Amino acid sequence: MAQPLDDGPFFHGTKAALSPGDLLRPGFASNYRPEIIMNHIYFTALPDGAGLAAEIAAIDGAPHVYEVEPTGPFENDPNVTDKKFPGNPTRSYRSTSPLRIVREVTDWKRLSPADLRMWRARIAAIREDDGAEIIN
Structure with missing residues (x-):
C-alpha cells in the first residue's frame, strides 16, 4: 500500500x-x-474534487463540501490511483475509520449545467457497465 501524500486539510x-x-x-x-454498500469513506485534499462528488451523488439534495478530519489511518484511493491516475494527482483517499466534520466549505467551484449533464451521463454509463468494478 502506497503511503498517502497529504497531511490535509481534507x-x-x-x-x-x-x-x-x-x-x-x-x-x-x-x-x-x-447498489454497492461501501466499506470505506472517501475524501480528497481538493475542495473542488469534493464538490464534484457532492454534485453527482445519486441521492437527492443540495451538494455540500465539508472540511473533514480522519479519525484513523487512511490510504490512497485505489479506484483512481491504481486504475486511472498513477501517483494520485486527484489527491483522493479512503479510510475504514470515520471522518469528523470540521466545517462546511462554501468557496468550491460549482459545475456548469453542461458539465453536470456530462458527469451524470458518465456516471450513468458506469452504472450500466456491469464490468465497472469498484475496489471496495
Whole structure:
C-alpha cells in the first residue's frame, strides 16, 4: 500500500446536511453505484474534487463540501490511483475509520449545467457497465 501524500486539510462532498463534530462513516451506498454498500469513506485534499462528488451523488439534495478530519489511518484511493491516475494527482483517499466534520466549505467551484449533464451521463454509463468494478 502506497503511503498517502497529504497531511490535509481534507474534504468530503455529499448531499447530506451535517454539522461540525458529526462523523461520516463507511457502510453507506456508493455515490456512483448505489447498489454497492461501501466499506470505506472517501475524501480528497481538493475542495473542488469534493464538490464534484457532492454534485453527482445519486441521492437527492443540495451538494455540500465539508472540511473533514480522519479519525484513523487512511490510504490512497485505489479506484483512481491504481486504475486511472498513477501517483494520485486527484489527491483522493479512503479510510475504514470515520471522518469528523470540521466545517462546511462554501468557496468550491460549482459545475456548469453542461458539465453536470456530462458527469451524470458518465456516471450513468458506469452504472450500466456491469464490468465497472469498484475496489471496495
